[in-house]
Amino acid sequence: MLLNLPRRVKLIDVGPRDGLQNEKQPVSAAIKIELVQRLQAAGLKEIEVTSFVSPKWVPQMADNAEVMAGIARMEGVRYSVLTPNIKGFESALLSKPDEVVVFGAASEAFSQKNINCSIAESIERFAPVVKAARDAGIAVRGAMSCTVGCPYEGDVAPERVAYLAGLMKSIGIQRVDVADTIGVGTPRKVQAAMEATLKHYALNDVSGHFHDTYGQALANTLATLEMGVWNFQSSIAGLGGCPYAKGATGNVATEDVVYMMQGMGIDTGVDLDALIDAGAFISQALGRPPNSLVARAILNKRAG
Numbered sequence: 001m002l003l004n005l006p007r008r009v010k011l012i013d014v015g016p017r018d019g020l021q022n023e024k025q026p027v028s029a030a031i032k033i034e035l036v037q038r039l040q041a042a043g044l045k046e047i048e049v050t051s052f053v054s055p056k057w058v059p060q061m062a063d064n065a066e067v068m069a070g071i072a073r074m075e076g077v078r079y080s081v082l083t084p085n086i087k088g089f090e091s092a093l094l095s096k097p098d099e100v101v102v103f104g105a106a107s108e109a110f111s112q113k114n115i116n117c118s119i120a121e122s123i124e125r126f127a128p129v130v131k132a133a134r135d136a137g138i139a140v141r142g143a144m145s146c147t148v149g150c151p152y153e154g155d156v157a158p159e160r161v162a163y164l165a166g167l168m169k170s171i172g173i174q175r176v177d178v179a180d181t182i183g184v185g186t187p188r189k190v191q192a193a194m195e196a197t198l199k200h201y202a203l204n205d206v207s208g209h210f211h212d213t214y215g216q217a218l219a220n221t222l223a224t225l226e227m228g229v230w231n232f233q234s235s236i237a238g239l240g241g242c243p244y245a246k247g248a249t250g251n252v253a254t255e256d257v258v259y260m261m262q263g264m265g266i267d268t269g270v271d272l273d274a275l276i277d278a279g280a281f282i283s284q285a286l287g288r289p290p291n292s293l294v295a296r297a298i299l300n301k302r303a304g
């Protein structure tokens with residue numbers, strides 16, 4: 001018997017950003033805009049739309065401003081964007097995001113590969129972004145990559161996660177994502193990473209961001225749900241991967257998380273049928289089936 005589970009969870013769909021950033025084929029701004037709109041219509045209240053990063057590093061996100069401008073925004077929906085430095089923040093500001101996301105790593109090697117600087121340097125770059133955002137009334141989230149494993153360094157100790165969380169807290173980052181970037185984590189390991197983060201952040205201010213490379217993301221979601229965590233990031237149709245984590249696949253599929261929560265009587269505020277349609281839309285645009293067993297099962301059932 002699972003006790004004290006949250007009665008509701010909030011899902012942040014990162015599909016338009018984390019899901020599409022690594023997509024090799026061109027995806028038009030119009031498709032990205034429609035995806036965001038379908039997600040909000042399905043009931044998602046937080047959507048990570050795009051990144052204001054170097055277009056040389058991540059070409060797929062080069063249409064950031066166009067996508068942000070094209071969305072017919074809905075009241076009560078939070079639109080977030082990635083801003084690794086003040087240059088990214090200044091460009092993002094014109095698009096009026098509700099929240100900006102700075103992203104650091106618990107492993108030094110990943111920090112270097114992903115954002116071209118050390119962990120300490122990244123905090124120095126983030127600090128002015130955090131200040132400028134807070135001054136402008138924009139919320140700030142911190143993504144913490146490689147909290148259980150790193151593609152370059154292997155296992156990552158919880159102490160490294162606590163260290164990064166403490167640094168993020170010290171510069172005023174309001175909430176953080178505990179990310180298993182390469183999807184190697186298993187339940188006890190992600191619980192340890194989460195526990196390390198909870199030394200610095202309250203339960204309401206942490207979220208789980210689990211990639212599904214080894215098929216553990218739903219189990220890891222449940223494991224942290226049992227700790228009382230109620231914010232989770234997921235990706236429509238299981239899209240995605242990180243350009244600097246070769247071989248890593250997408251986040252846990254939003255459809256899979258919603259199905260599991262519904263089955264457990266936990267409110268997500270999301271309409272599963274409309275969500276399946278959103279996943280089918282982007283999967284069709286990409287020319288491949290959704291990377292979600294729930295989506296495939298429901299689509300097969302509909303077809304039959």
Ligand code: HMG
Pocket residue numbers: 018021051052053054055057058082084085087088089103114115116117143144145146179180181182209211241242243244
């Ligand atoms: P840098 O080389 O250290 O930056 O890159 P720089 O300040 O030396 O500038 C170099 C060039 O980049 C210059 O252009 C700048 O203008 C330009 P040039 O003179 O050579 O033409 N530049 C920018 N252009 C647009 N927007 C900017 C920007 N900043 C500099 N904001 C930087 C630093 C972070 C920009 C670079 O390393 C970069 O863009 N990296 C991409 C990182 C990325 O997007 N990774 C994927 C997202 S993170 C992720 O997926 C993990 C997550 O999901 C959680 C998880 O699963 O772990 C969040």
Ligand code: MG
Pocket residue numbers: 018179181209211242
């Ligand atoms: Mg990610």
